[in-house]
Amino acid sequence: MSRRSEVLLWGAQRISAMVLAVCVIVHLMTMIYAVRSGLSGSEILGRTQGNIGWFAFYAVFIAAVSVHAPIGLRTILAETFNWRGRGADVFAAVVGLSLAMWGLRAVMAVFGGSPA
């Protein structure tokens, strides 16, 4: 991988880390609120389905995860398992795409459609 690509990957991981820091806090606060308020699954879905704001928030969350995790995984593969080069790059990219696909699928399931 070129030096320029390496530097841009590093920048992408740092920016995605900043986004994740905010997303994780908001997500945890939301989870704590939902549990402490005793909301049922259907009540939560009633608030999330069709809500553009929450859809956008979790779509950004998933995008940040899908960028951050594979770049970190690529570094772990290199430093811990000494696996470098194109094979490791492709593996990390596949992991990132998988996270994005499954994450967006979950987001669509929770936020897609209209309130019941």
Place this chain on the structure above:
Amino acid sequence: METLQVRIWRGKENGGFQEFDVPRQESQTVLDVVTYVQRKCDPTLSYRFACRVGVCGSCAMTVNGVSRWTCRTHVSKVAEDNKVEIAPLRNLPVVKDLVTDMSEFFDKWARARGSFQGSTTRKDGFAQVSPESKERKRVDAGIECIGCGVCYSACDVVTWNKDYLGPAALNRAWTLVNDVRDTGRAERLAAVAGDAGCLACHTHLNCTERCPKGLSPTAGIAGLKRAVLAATLSGEI
């Protein structure tokens, strides 16, 4: 007289520790202990030192598992139950006993473009750099490195990636990046970017914790990361 139990590494990488009893003395340094062993117990013991006063950076070793400059490390500070274990620096090939081959350590300074590149001649006047300028203050923060190799020995990233330039070379690069007289900025930033350069630092802070001169290579490496990213985005490198 009180006696210190000393274990000293002998041989190369596949060597082992040898035990010695050394008389305990007031204000005794670890280098004093090694010198006593070589002069009174076993003259074949190999170690490296020069100034004995914390200037030359020659005598760094691993003392009770921690990389230290031995001439300025008092036994009273590091002895545990009156025992001291002395080994060569980590992350470097062992030549013999406590002597490591520092070649790769200094080769990496060259790879990081650690030498000054100027554009003036002896006929030109002195450059005027304000001590209060931002760049000069950054240089001051890192310039006192004595090249002892303690940071390199303490760095986990060097252990994981043998190509990693290491804290000392990157610290040197950072002082030159901030030297307003230097003309090799772009080449230097290009040299320290990439898999084995500043971006590989995990900010464990081992180098900063262990630097005997109280420098913070970690801070310099963080500065290099920002400079490398900015130079990449602007097309400078």
